[in-house]
Amino acid sequence: MPEIRKDYATPTWVVFSAARSQRPGAFRNPKDATPKETCPFCEGHEAMTPPEVLAYRDGGKPNGPGWSIRCVPNKFPALERVGDVREHRDGPFVSVDGVGAHEIIVESPEHGEHLATLDDRRVEQVLQAYRERYHDLAADRRVRYVQIFKNHGERAGASFSHPHSQIIAIPIVPLRILEEFEGVRAHAVDRDGECLFCEILRRELSVGRRVVAENGAFVALEPFAARFPFETWILPKVHARAFETLSDPDRGALARILKDILGRMARMLDDPSFNYYIHTAPVREPEGTYHWHLEITPYLTEIAGFERGTGFYINPVVPEDAAAILKGEIRWSAARPSAT
């Protein structure tokens, strides 16, 4: 069983998973994309993955062709749904048993697709699959947080180029969510219960300089203290604590704005590697204000010793310039992005 250990001094947790060391390219930066012939996510190759846990199909049998979205357990899982979450504590050595889940959501049967150019309807299906898998994993009493995320491109950690997302369910609320929760809590105490993210939305929309796009239900903006060039957040306009409560009409609006932003990045930044991940309230945590959102972080600069050592970032592109570039108001030049 994998083990989840806590850092001696800080609430940083680490999953130790020997299975992860066996996946293709675990310790190498693969120089070539996985070829179609050996891609486990291509239609017709269903036998190369564990059996599916969810699929949207026009026909065909489970674990055969005919699907548009297919969810499978990760063949090299960081965590599995086996056993109890026991804590082990011996002075500064703290660990819990590595119980959780690690799944893949294959976004298309086509090897060369990109989420930004799928039909709106297909992107909605991807979001629908996120929600369905979220609910199933969150129903497990051992799970405290469900992280939905996507790695696109080699620099962003994608081992396969076939378009896919991932979900990892963990038995601990992670540090970044705890930190955000605490910030939102402190703000609510100061401001008579107002949600911090609602205030940000109100103020960012009134100024507009960091807003890239909006529709009836969502806003896409460059956060005031973006850690990475062109880091972009998508937030629901109406206060909503948790992603998994997303309504059907809002799912359409989210699909459109997500496609829009990923398309702008692909066109204007030369298809960069990126991650995105959804920040939502912890599972079965009835207390505390929160406002779910999706954060997109492209890879255009390297994270290095300063960032690893301090948790302090250096970003050469101010968010106001990044927004103007993504809106097409000024042109991105890698040599001098803020030349206006």
Add this chain to the structure above:
Amino acid sequence: MPEIRKDYATPTWVVFSAARSQRPGAFRNPKDATPKETCPFCEGHEAMTPPEVLAYRDGGKPNGPGWSIRCVPNKFPALERVGDVREHRDGPFVSVDGVGAHEIIVESPEHGEHLATLDDRRVEQVLQAYRERYHDLAADRRVRYVQIFKNHGERAGASFSHPHSQIIAIPIVPLRILEEFEGVRAHAVDRDGECLFCEILRRELSVGRRVVAENGAFVALEPFAARFPFETWILPKVHARAFETLSDPDRGALARILKDILGRMARMLDDPSFNYYIHTAPVREPEGTYHWHLEITPYLTEIAGFERGTGFYINPVVPEDAAAILKGEIRWSAARPSAT
């Protein structure tokens, strides 16, 4: 002037520095190492950098050849020693003026050197330069933290292959140091003032499974919850709050153990890219227990959406195996590192 902004909800700070966007390879992963001919850190090329702030020389004039170690301001600095640190606060928008410093310590006049194969005496000189520059930068009343670090190799963010370290002085105590301080403080309250790191040293040395090397003054170990494969920490055996108080004899011991660990990594892990950085007590912070140390983090796996989203890490190599591999007890195989 650069601007340092705080994240809306968390104590994550970001320096926005347009100067950084103009350095070579700022937005590209350079595929080739800088050639010697155009390397600003090579002997004879002193005019390619800003004037030196410190150099160890056997002869020659300032800013000419004849040096063994040379420190210069970064030509593309994240921060500069100009102006006052004013805070700007407008609801969730918090920033301070970007005052600080960013310097380069060129470790050798030779382009192709590696810290692991320099003479012991030369590595001691590098550490001596760290200490001298630390004291000068920390004397600036505007500086709250001085981060000494090194990026080696392209994946670790080194823009130049010529061996060098960097120092960034910032007007804010960074998140990771605050978190460690808080952990050490909480431990001292529980344990009648005992230093957390002193307890870790005592226990790790008595078990030995995660200890890679030790000498009279220092221990090198794989931390219990290493975030990265082969992450290695070097800690002084005798309680010491701050790196900058390092004595001359201890400097020799640190040089030897640092060379030893970097040499093991270069030989056994095929010269991986790595960062190291020194964690020390904040400048002019008389309160609070701390125990300085140096953390080395090789790049063998990718950090991806899960880690960025959560601050939770997945590490495929358990520290006990990493220690055994670095001690030569078991062989590292990228395909299956924990096969014993």
